[in-house]
Amino acid sequence: MRNLPPRVSVILPCYNGEAFLREAVQSILEQSFTDFELIIVDDGSTDASPVLLARMAQGDERIRVVTQPNGGIVAALNTAIDHSRGEYIARMDADDVSFSRRLAFQVAWLDDNPHTVIVGGQAVSDRHPTAASIRTCGGRHTATDLSVFPPRVAVSMHPLIMIRATALKAMGGYRNDYRHAEDYDLFIRAAAFGRIDNPPVDVLFYRRHDGAISVGNVEEQERSAVRAELDALVRAGSALPPRLVVKAYVRLRVFRRYRAISREKTRAMRPAMLASLCGVVPAALASSRFRRLPLLIGAALVRSLRTA
Numbered sequence: 268m269r270n271l272p273p274r275v276s277v278i279l280p281c282y283n284g285e286a287f288l289r290e291a292v293q294s295i296l297e298q299s300f301t302d303f304e305l306i307i308v309d310d311g312s313t314d315a316s317p318v319l320l321a322r323m324a325q326g327d328e329r330i331r332v333v334t335q336p337n338g339g340i341v342a343a344l345n346t347a348i349d350h351s352r353g354e355y356i357a358r359m360d361a362d363d364v365s366f367s368r369r370l371a372f373q374v375a376w377l378d379d380n381p382h383t384v385i386v387g388g389q390a391v392s393d394r395h396p397t398a399a400s401i402r403t404c405g406g407r408h409t410a411t412d413l414s415v416f417p418p419r420v421a422v423s424m425h426p427l428i429m430i431r432a433t434a435l436k437a438m439g440g441y442r443n444d445y446r447h448a449e450d451y452d453l454f455i456r457a458a459a460f461g462r463i464d465n466p467p468v469d470v471l472f473y474r475r476h477d478g479a480i481s482v483g484n485v486e487e488q489e490r491s492a493v494r495a496e497l498d499a500l501v502r503a504g505s506a507l508p509p510r511l512v513v514k515a516y517v518r519l520r521v522f523r524r525y526r527a528i529s530r531e532k533t534r535a536m537r538p539a540m541l542a543s544l545c546g547v548v549p550a551a552l553a554s555s556r557f558r559r560l561p562l563l564i565g566a567a568l569v570r571s572l573r574t575a
Contacts, residue, residue: 276303276432277306277356277359279307279308279359282361288362292307298368299367306351307330310335310342316361344449356432357373360426363426363474366470369470372468376464377431380462383461384463385423388465389469389470404465411455417559424471434460445492448488451492488524490517493520512557514543519564522536526571526574547560
């Protein structure tokens with residue numbers, strides 16, 4: 268019989284993931300949709316991950332393990348993409364759990380919606396979701412719009428997306444220029460290939476643990492995200508905003524992130540945010556393109572005071 272490629276390639280980068288790796292892999296092996304390959308890239312792990320992966324690969328021929336020296340998440344993802352043979356590529360992390368009908372649902376969605384390039388869904392805070400469980404799809408915008416500033420960018424939760432392989436490979440995979448924001452850069456570029464849909468369906472238990480959120484990476488991540496947006500504006504032939512506007516926007520993004528994870532840093536940033544608000548008002552009055560920015564800064568300040 269001819270060795271046909273699977274419809275789905277699940278790509279899972281792993282670096283020192285032994286704590287939750289077995290459960291993550293098992294959640295893919297137990298999917299109701301079975302026409303898949305699971306490509307796991309061991310990115311130079313120094314814990315027991317390589318031993319666990321070898322054992323699991325021996326037990327299921329759908330698992331393909333690729334080992335390489337530690338090069339970071341982008342290198343691991345691009346290696347996995349290079350080895351993928353599926354029509355669709357699904358992301359998975361070594362510390363999350365996919366619900367059993369995740370792949371079946373996402374494959375059906377892409378089959379039925381030819382103008383969709385990426386389908387996500389809901390990430391849930393509980394292994395066994397209830398109506399009270401916290402859910403997120405990763406973003407609030409349904410379409411990417413680069414004609415305004417700040418841009419509106421449609422995103423999803425990166426660990427739960429499924430994307431058309433032709434589009435992902437045409438984009439050249441992930442780029443290493445946007446540290447901690449490689450997924451955001453991907454979403455911006457993917458908009459040229461179709462919609463990014465986030466149906467209200469639970470597809471993933473998104474594990475929060477001590478290593479999941481790093482306050483130290485917030486500022487670098489947000490600066491990288493803004494640089495990805497500016498790169499998209501240049502590629503679209505749009506004029507870049509004044510430096511003062513960009514600086515205020517970066518500060519706004521950092522401030523909004525800190526509001527969720529650090530009251531101390533939020534309080535410390537309020538004077539700078541107020542200065543940014545005063546600084547961007549003249550630019551906003553001069554150009555309708557920037558009028559959203561002072562409104563967003565003002566709203567963020569008000570919200571931070573309400574939750575103080």
